[in-house]
Amino acid sequence: MAEFKEISPNASAGAKLTNWFENRFPTAFDAYRVHMSEYYAPKNFNFWYIFGSLALLVLVIQIVTGIFLVMHYKPDAAKAFESVEYIMRDVPWGWLIRYMHSTGASAFFVVVYLHMFRGLLYGSYRKPRELVWIFGCAIFLALMAEAFMGYLLPWGQMSYWGAQVIVNLFAAIPLVGPDLALLIRGDYVVSDATLNRFFSFHVIAVPLVLLGLVVAHLLALHDVGSNNPDGVEIKKGPKGNRWSPNAPADGIPFHPYYSVHDIFGVCVFLMVFSAVVFFAPEAGGYFLEYNNFIPADPMVTPAHIAPVWYFTPFYSMLRAITAEMMYALVACVVLAAAFGVFKARMPVLFKGIVAVAAAVVVALMLAIDAKFWGVVVMGGAVIILFFLPWLDNSPVKSIRYRPSWHKYVYAVFVVNFVILAYLGVQPPSPVGERVSQVGTLLYFGFFLLMPWWSAKGETKPVPDRVTYKAH
Numbered sequence: 330m331a332e333f334k335e336i337s338p339n340a341s342a343g344a345k346l347t348n349w350f351e352n353r354f355p356t357a358f359d360a361y362r363v364h365m366s367e368y369y370a371p372k373n374f375n376f377w378y379i380f381g382s383l384a385l386l387v388l389v390i391q392i393v394t395g396i397f398l399v400m401h402y403k404p405d406a407a408k409a410f411e412s413v414e415y416i417m418r419d420v421p422w423g424w425l426i427r428y429m430h431s432t433g434a435s436a437f438f439v440v441v442y443l444h445m446f447r448g449l450l451y452g453s454y455r456k457p458r459e460l461v462w463i464f465g466c467a468i469f470l471a472l473m474a475e476a477f478m479g480y481l482l483p484w485g486q487m488s489y490w491g492a493q494v495i496v497n498l499f500a501a502i503p504l505v506g507p508d509l510a511l512l513i514r515g516d517y518v519v520s521d522a523t524l525n526r527f528f529s530f531h532v533i534a535v536p537l538v539l540l541g542l543v544v545a546h547l548l549a550l551h552d553v554g555s556n557n558p559d560g561v562e563i564k565k566g567p568k569g570n571r572w573s574p575n576a577p578a579d580g581i582p583f584h585p586y587y588s589v590h591d592i593f594g595v596c597v598f599l600m601v602f603s604a605v606v607f608f609a610p611e612a613g614g615y616f617l618e619y620n621n622f623i624p625a626d627p628m629v630t631p632a633h634i635a636p637v638w639y640f641t642p643f644y645s646m647l648r649a650i651t652a653e654m655m656y657a658l659v660a661c662v663v664l665a666a667a668f669g670v671f672k673a674r675m676p677v678l679f680k681g682i683v684a685v686a687a688a689v690v691v692a693l694m695l696a697i698d699a700k701f702w703g704v705v706v707m708g709g710a711v712i713i714l715f716f717l718p719w720l721d722n723s724p725v726k727s728i729r730y731r732p733s734w735h736k737y738v739y740a741v742f743v744v745n746f747v748i749l750a751y752l753g754v755q756p757p758s759p760v761g762e763r764v765s766q767v768g769t770l771l772y773f774g775f776f777l778l779m780p781w782w783s784a785k786g787e788t789k790p791v792p793d794r795v796t797y798k799a800h
Contacts, residue, residue: 364551367573369580370587371557373797377451378555378587379594380444386595387437388543392536394430402482404528406521409484410624428610434476435616436602438639441469449717450739452726453556459718461553464546466714471539473640473711478531480637481524485621490634492527493519498647501701518627559795560726566794579795615754633756641753642746643707646772648757649765650703657770658702659691665777706769713776720776722784725791732786738775745771 336348351358401420403412416423445465448454454462481492496519500510515522554564563577570578581587611617615638620631636644650658666687694702725731728739749768752761 364547365584365588366582367576368551368583369563369570369572369576370555370583371559371561371563371795372579372581373557373559373795374555374587374590375558376594377443377447377558379591379598380440380447382591383440383594383598384437384444385543386598387433387440388539390429390433391437394426394433395532395536397426398430399532404482404525406484406524406625409482409524413483425606428606431617432602432606432610432612434479435612435637435639436598436605437472438476440598441472442639445469445714446743448556450728451556451558452560452721452723452728454718455556455560455721455726456718457553458550458556461546461549462718463715464542464549466711468539468542468546469714470711471535471542475531475535475539476637476639478527478535481519481527482531483621484524484625485618486623486625486629486631487618487620487634489519489625489627490631491636492523494634495636496523498700498704498707501698501704503697503701506701556726557795558727558729559792560730561792561795563795579797635754638750638754641751642749642772643710643753645749645753645765646710646769647703647707648753649762649769650699650706651762651766652699654766654769655694655699655702657766659694661770662687662690662694706773710772713773717776717779720779720783722780723788724784725788727791730789730791732788734786735783738782741771742775745775 333352334348336345340348398416401412401416401423403409413427416427418424420426448462448465477492477495481488496510496513499513500506502509511517513523513526514520515526554562557563561579563579567578568575570576570580572582605612605616611619618635618637635641666683669683723731723735728736745768749765749772752765752768755761
């Protein structure tokens with residue numbers, strides 16, 4: 330048992346109260362010191378570094394508003410839609426809580442996409458932060474599952490038919506597909522059993538996983554230290570600053586410096602968030618689709634079924650995989666295998682294995698229906714993010730010191746991702762199909778060719794210490 334810390338009898342009442350708690354709960358105060366007041370972050374953070382704290386804020390908003398929504402929501406196919414209407418019309422401030430929750434879902438993906446893009450720009454996934462990135466990608470995956478299951482709960486037309494389409498995709502998996510789809514639905518069609526399953530996962534199971542991953546993400550980050558726009562490791566630099574002789578010279582305490590920095594970002598975010606909640610909660614049908622204000626009807630199919638905007642880039646990739654597109658994918662596999670066999674330096678035995686594996690993959694691609702490969706591509710578009718730390722071969726981390734043309738590569742990737750998102754909300758068309766097919770190839774080409782293009786070009790000199798200008 331640790332010894333009690335004494336305090337002067339003349340100390341203020343606040344100091345005495347703090348001392349009383351610290352003597353009885355020292356773990357909490359140690360955690361505060363490790364993760365806040367004595368956690369030294371690089372002094373050159375810019376505005377890109379506010380999105381992590383904003384993601385944490387939106388998570389809290391979603392949990393709090395979700396608790397109040399669950400008090401009045403009925404997870405019953407016969408009453409779910411009416412209970413949402415009851416929340417909107419009769420529960421005091423229920424409309425505000427519901428709109429905060431629905432807007433928060435979109436805001437969550439906005440800040441997470443920007444947070445991940447910052448990691449891409451500054452190489453925050455590189456050694457020694459591989460595990461931080463993996464936990465972050467797992468958070469993104471859990472967030473997608475949470476959003477998909479929550480989307481069914483209003484039991485509107487788009488909720489019902491969107492779930493019907495997505496769950497039916499699992500039936501395309503050979504051998505186990507039909508049984509897997511039946512297990513997910515709990516019935517042969519989306520029904521009350523599906524609603525109850527999705528409700529329990531959305532309210533209990535996935536949030537617990539999400540919270541665990543967030544804690545792991547933060548602990549892993551604070552163990553190795555934060556990256557910065559220069560991609561320079563401050564722990565390897567000189568030691569000693571005005572706060573501690575053992576702290577990195579280029580580090581400053583997270584609290585109060587970056588806590589104030591984040592509070593400013595939170596204020597700006599809440600102004601934008603409130604403007605959307607009060608003046609445009611549907612966001613033109615992107616945040617809340619108009620068809621979802623119609624009760625679910627298994628006998629009436631909407632003219633155009635599309636997921637919410639944050640799923641649409643991956644939905645576009647799913648729709649892009651047609652029987653015709655399969656020949657393009659086969660050609661890509663053959664070209665990649667040919668490059669490995671004729672150009673790569675490897676033993677003859679390995680070249681033979683590559684050739685045989687390519688032949689097997691091509692045979693499977695031609696034998697199995699394109700719908701299944703669409704599901705594979707959609708899932709692969711998320712899973713490939715986990716491997717980013719081992720795909721990037723650039724000798725420097727930050728985009729600041731990479732060849733200038735790398736910025737154009739990243740720009741094309743972002744524009745392509747936005748185009749795929751736009752096409753995902755549009756009805757299918759021949760032109761849209763072609764564009765989404767090219768976009769899918771560009772998306773995967775960005776990652777699969779990264780070991781080659783990231784190592785090309787002449788890098789700029791990286792400074793020994795972080796560059797910083799007061800502002």
